[in-house]
Amino acid sequence: MELLGKKLGMAQLFDANGNFIGVTVIEVGPCTVLQKKTPENDGYHAVQIGLGARKEKNASKALIGHCKKANTPPARFIREYRTEEPLQFNVGDKITVNEFQPGQYVDVIGTGKGKGFQGVVRRHKFAGGDMTHGAKGWHRRGGAIGQRLFPGRVFKNMRMPGHMGDRRVTTQNLRVVQVRETDNLLFIEGAVPGATGAFVIVRHALKKTKPVAKAAK
Numbered sequence: 751m752e753l754l755g756k757k758l759g760m761a762q763l764f765d766a767n768g769n770f771i772g773v774t775v776i777e778v779g780p781c782t783v784l785q786k787k788t789p790e791n792d793g794y795h796a797v798q799i800g801l802g803a804r805k806e807k808n809a810s811k812a813l814i815g816h817c818k819k820a821n822t823p824p825a826r827f828i829r830e831y832r833t834e835e836p837l838q839f840n841v842g843d844k845i846t847v848n849e850f851q852p853g854q855y856v857d858v859i860g861t862g863k864g865k866g867f868q869g870v871v872r873r874h875k876f877a878g879g880d881m882t883h884g885a886k887g888w889h890r891r892g893g894a895i896g897q898r899l900f901p902g903r904v905f906k907n908m909r910m911p912g913h914m915g916d917r918r919v920t921t922q923n924l925r926v927v928q929v930r931e932t933d934n935l936l937f938i939e940g941a942v943p944g945a946t947g948a949f950v951i952v953r954h955a956l957k958k959t960k961p962v963a964k965a966a967k
Contacts, residue, residue, distance in 0.1 A: 751849050752831040752953040753778050754801035755936065757860070759946045763927055763937060773927050773937040776858075778847040778952055780934060782822045783839045785830075795833045799845065800825025801949070827949045848931045855955035857922045860944035864916030874909040919943035923958040 755778035763771045785798035802825060806814055809824035817824050820842045839845060850856065870876040870892040879888040892911070896904040921942055928937040936952065944950055 752799075752829070752951055753845060753847070753849060754781050754799060754827050754829060755779065755950050755952050756801075757942060757944050757946055757948050757950055758935075760941070761937070765927070771927055771939055772941075773939055774858075774942045776936045776938060776942070776950060776952060777934055778850070778936045780844040780846045782820055782825065783841050783843045783845065784817060784820045784822070784825065784828065786836075786839070786841055787830075788836065795836055796830050797833060797837055797839060798828065798830040800828045802826030829951060831953075846931065847929055847934050847936050850926050850929055850936060850952070850954075852926050852929055854926050855923050855958045856926055856938065857920055857953050857955050858924060858938065858942040858950055859918065859920045859953070860942060860948055860950040862915045862917055862919045862943045863945050865914040867912065868914040869911045870909060873911065873914045876909075923955050 755776040758775040758777055760772060760774050763773050765771055779801065781799040781801050783797060784800045787794060787796040787798070789795065800817065800820075800822065803823040804826045806824060813824045822842070865872075869890055871878050871890045876890075876892060878890045879885050879893075881889055892909070895908055895910065896902075921940070924942070925939040926936065927939050929935075930937075938952075942950060
């Protein structure tokens with residue numbers, strides 16, 4: 751199960767044992783089912799969900815007509831996820847945050863903060879050159895990146911200066927600390943990618959399914 755949400759920021763909570771926990775607050779849903787795909791019509795099982803609303807003047811006619819089938823305004827954030835079996839949801843249904851339970855683990859997918867063009871020291875944690883001992887002009891450079899004779903080219907994936915951040919990031923195995931169904935809020939232990947107000951995808955953890963109780967200090 752995957753749901754769409756918006757990152758609201760970070761907060762602090764205390765568990766039953768009085769342990770301090772730093773959490774990220776995410777407003778999850780309610781997500782509207784916009785389309786339900788089947789093997790007969792589309793060749794696979796999938797569910798398309800949307801979150802938020804935008805003005806019709808800022809939406810295309812195709813998006814307006816697509817969302818009208820679900821009796822909802824044009825969605826601001828739309829994603830589709832595949833399923834092995836058909837789900838019980840139909841077009842127009844609302845999926846809320848109660849799909850998650852405290853103690854379970856989730857994966858959060860978002861777009862990391864953009865940091866612009868950065869050098870190798872900031873981008874790849876290079877040590878850089880000497881600041882003294884006769885070093886001239888090689889303080890934060892990356893050094894040689896290739897060979898002259900063989901192979902006579904720069905290899906792919908060479909760590910070099912370039913654009914940093916603003917890419918899709920998945921943070922795995924985060925524990926759900928608290929679920930507030932009335933406010934559509936999900937409190938997740940730790941940090942998640944993205945800036946405050948950014949849209950994120952919250953899904954059941956793929957690698958860690960069983961909840962593990964934290965030992966009291």
